[in-house]
Amino acid sequence: MADHKQPPASTPPGVCRGRLAEESAGGADSPAPRACDDRPVVLSTHGLTKRFGKLVAVDHLDLAVCRGDVFGFLGPNGAGKTTTIRMIFGLIFPTSGYAEVAGHRVPGERVAALRHLGGFVEVPAFYPNMSARRNLRLIGSAGGDASEGRITEVLDTVGLLTRGDSRVGGYSHGMKQRLGIANALLNSPDVIILDEPTSGLDPQGMKDVRELVRELGKVGTTVFLSSHLLHEIEQVCNRAVIINRGRTVVEGPVATLRPRDEAVKVMTGDQQKAFETARALFGAQGVSWDEGYLVVRAGDEGVPELVRRLVADGVAVRAVVPAVEQGLEEFFLGLTQSSDADGGRGEPAGRRARQPCAAWAASSSRSSFNGAPTSAGRVCWPCRC
Amino acid sequence: MTLLRLELSKTLNQKRTYIGWVGLVLVPVIVVAAGSLQKPRPQAPGEPPFVAHVSQNGLLVMLSVLIALAAFLLPIIAAMGGASSVASEAETGTLKTWLTRPVSRAAVLLTKWAMAVLYALAGAALVAVVSLIAGVLAFGLHPLVTLSGTTMGVQQALALIGLAYLLVVAGAVCSLSIAFFISTLTDSSLTAATIAIAVFTVLTILNAFSVFDFMKPYTYSTYRLAFLNLFRFPIYWPPIRQALVNYGVTTALLLLAAWAVFSRKDILT
Numbered sequence: 001m002a003d004h005k006q007p008p009a010s011t012p013p014g015v016c017r018g019r020l021a022e023e024s025a026g027g028a029d030s031p032a033p034r035a036c037d038d039r040p041v042v043l044s045t046h047g048l049t050k051r052f053g054k055l056v057a058v059d060h061l062d063l064a065v066c067r068g069d070v071f072g073f074l075g076p077n078g079a080g081k082t083t084t085i086r087m088i089f090g091l092i093f094p095t096s097g098y099a100e101v102a103g104h105r106v107p108g109e110r111v112a113a114l115r116h117l118g119g120f121v122e123v124p125a126f127y128p129n130m131s132a133r134r135n136l137r138l139i140g141s142a143g144g145d146a147s148e149g150r151i152t153e154v155l156d157t158v159g160l161l162t163r164g165d166s167r168v169g170g171y172s173h174g175m176k177q178r179l180g181i182a183n184a185l186l187n188s189p190d191v192i193i194l195d196e197p198t199s200g201l202d203p204q205g206m207k208d209v210r211e212l213v214r215e216l217g218k219v220g221t222t223v224f225l226s227s228h229l230l231h232e233i234e235q236v237c238n239r240a241v242i243i244n245r246g247r248t249v250v251e252g253p254v255a256t257l258r259p260r261d262e263a264v265k266v267m268t269g270d271q272q273k274a275f276e277t278a279r280a281l282f283g284a285q286g287v288s289w290d291e292g293y294l295v296v297r298a299g300d301e302g303v304p305e306l307v308r309r310l311v312a313d314g315v316a317v318r319a320v321v322p323a324v325e326q327g328l329e330e331f332f333l334g335l336t337q338s339s340d341a342d343g344g345r346g347e348p349a350g351r352r353a354r355q356p357c358a359a360w361a362a363s364s365s366r367s368s369f370n371g372a373p374t375s376a377g378r379v380c381w382p383c384r385c
Numbered sequence: 386m387t388l389l390r391l392e393l394s395k396t397l398n399q400k401r402t403y404i405g406w407v408g409l410v411l412v413p414v415i416v417v418a419a420g421s422l423q424k425p426r427p428q429a430p431g432e433p434p435f436v437a438h439v440s441q442n443g444l445l446v447m448l449s450v451l452i453a454l455a456a457f458l459l460p461i462i463a464a465m466g467g468a469s470s471v472a473s474e475a476e477t478g479t480l481k482t483w484l485t486r487p488v489s490r491a492a493v494l495l496t497k498w499a500m501a502v503l504y505a506l507a508g509a510a511l512v513a514v515v516s517l518i519a520g521v522l523a524f525g526l527h528p529l530v531t532l533s534g535t536t537m538g539v540q541q542a543l544a545l546i547g548l549a550y551l552l553v554v555a556g557a558v559c560s561l562s563i564a565f566f567i568s569t570l571t572d573s574s575l576t577a578a579t580i581a582i583a584v585f586t587v588l589t590i591l592n593a594f595s596v597f598d599f600m601k602p603y604t605y606s607t608y609r610l611a612f613l614n615l616f617r618f619p620i621y622w623p624p625i626r627q628a629l630v631n632y633g634v635t636t637a638l639l640l641l642a643a644w645a646v647f648s649r650k651d652i653l654t
């Protein structure tokens with residue numbers, strides 16, 4: 001992150017420094033967000049914007065995917081995921097901004113960029129009257145090589161080897177999806193973009209695809225995976241961004257994407273005494289009651305300290321269990337809805353963004369989110385401003 | 386070149402490719418059948434030459450068939466080929482699959498156009514060969530009586546007929562290019578083919594009215610029977626030259642227009 005993106009002094013560190021639209025308002029010339037430490041950025045978007053008439057489908061989107069990332073691209077229906085991916089592939093032209101793949105700009109240097117890219121947009125499309133093998137040979141030979149050995153290899157990878165010679169027209173949805181992945185892998189590109197690869201698959205199919213993506217990540221392939229399932233992203237990705245209405249809502253390492261269950265429920269021999277101890281440690285706001293249990297917002301590091309103090313005070317600790325506060329999907333819904341409430345569809349870009357988020361950050365003395373700075377020195381949380 | 390090879394392999398793998406060709410090949414078969422049934426008769430007023438005498442010479446089958454091709458069949462088949470090249474792939478989504486490959490849009494566009502031309506050319510060649518074989522088997526091979534009443538040897542006649550077929554294909558390429566251009570505008574190959582055929586039909590009708598004579602030199606449909614001038618003695622070149630210039634300009638303009646659209650087009654399907 002460039003210097004000018006350091007948080008203003010009024011913003012508490014580590015909180016609400018999310019890269020909201022105003023920070024990317026620099027547009028096409030804004031530098032690639034640096035989030036990779038020493039790994040190179042292989043895929044990025046810079047102020048990427050697409051309008052369809054009055055509708056802003058993608059709104060000054062800045063993304064940075066580092067080599068070796070399995071990057072989750074998360075958003076509800078109509079968030080602009082497919083539109084973004086289309087622009088990265090050069091299938092559609094951005095209204096403003098650009099994407100960059102392995103140092104080549106799209107749409108400017110589309111062909112050079114596509115040499116490093118594989119994948120599919122929405123439903124992978126093939127010639128139904130030809131076999132999978134023939135399709136791969138045909139499509140893979142355009143601007144690349146597709147040896148029979150390699151075709152066999154990728155068909156094997158996606159579990160289609162035995163059906164490789166049958167007509168694609170007779171394939172099930174899941175098989176077509178797998179063939180799409182095989183086609184993405186065929187020319188061994190640096191970056192693979194998969195647009196909702198598990199959509200419409202049965203549970204086994206989903207599991208297989210996720211397994212495959214994880215495997216790809218392990219061998220160092222960079223994967224850009226779009227999805228509207230938070231738990232899917234959590235299973236396979238190391239970093240992710242959540243978008244809604246074409247704008248970034250949250251971005252960061254997957255582990256920090258949603259609130260940790262930082263509160264614990266405590267049961268002791270002397271709950272009243274434990275209450276006093278906990279309040280002394282974490283303040284009145286950090287302690288509450290729930291059906292006889294003491295609920296303490298201790299944070300990850302706070303729990304051992306709490307237990308040590310209780311034991312030192314002679315309180316018998318019977319149980320410390322995580323207090324599940326919020327389900328995954330509710331969290332996701334909350335995020336996207338709060339950003340829905342912020343700006344009407346088609347509202348001029350940047351209006352919402354101009355509002356300061358320091359206010360929200362300052363007013364929430366306890367961050368219910370895990371606000372620890374990431375390795376990139378940047379954590380982006382939804383700003384409910 | 387790789388792209389053209391791939392395109393060819395793809396086209397030869399599609400059923401509709403053969404349906405179009407079979408339709409074309411039916412023409413000589415019908416002409417030979419009709420020629421066998423009819424008695425030699427004088428040419429009717431307004432009737433194109435050669436047709437009336439088809440049963441006297443196998444070569445006349447080639448020419449009669451060519452007249453039918455030029456008048457409507459080849460423009461239609463070529464328009465279908467041109468229309469399917471971009472739009473039908475947009476329909477099935479495979480255009481998107483191609484454009485995620487590292488190939489330039491210009492190459493994709495030009496390849497598809499070249500493939501459509503190749504298709505029309507192959508269709509015409511097929512018809513020529515079938516006409517020759519069927520005609521010779523049915524009516525024998527004899528020196529050709531030209532439109533000027535002179536006689537030319539079989540070899541020279543065959544060479545000129547070959548040239549005539551090429552000229553008709555060149556005319557069909559105009560129809561094809563119209564369909565091709567429209568197929569970059571719409572995602573429906575049916576729309577593109579229909580519009581191209583409609584344009585050809587309307588132009589042909591307009592050409593028939595003298596009020597529209599002022600536009601005659603500029604419409605490619607004017608020249609669809611220009612090849613007949615090859616069979617005069619001596620050959621009357623000016624209309625053939627005009628036809629070639631017209632076809633060239635028409636095709637070039639349409640290709641430029643197609644590129645203007647396709648190079649900036651959002652591929653959404």
Ligand SMILES: Nc1ncnc2c1ncn2[C@@H]1O[C@H](COP(=O)(O)OP(=O)(O)OP(=O)(O)O)[C@@H](O)[C@H]1O
Nearest residue numbers: 052057075076077078079080081082083084228653
């Ligand atoms: N061709 C188009 N014309 C007009 N609006 C469009 C077009 N394509 C997309 N949009 C709009 O842009 C927005 C983003 O669409 P997009 O397909 O990118 O969403 P998505 O995140 O991929 O959603 P999903 O999860 O349903 O696939 C939507 O509001 C959609 O209606």
Ligand SMILES: [Mg+2]
Nearest residue numbers: 081082083122
């Ligand atoms: Mg989508």
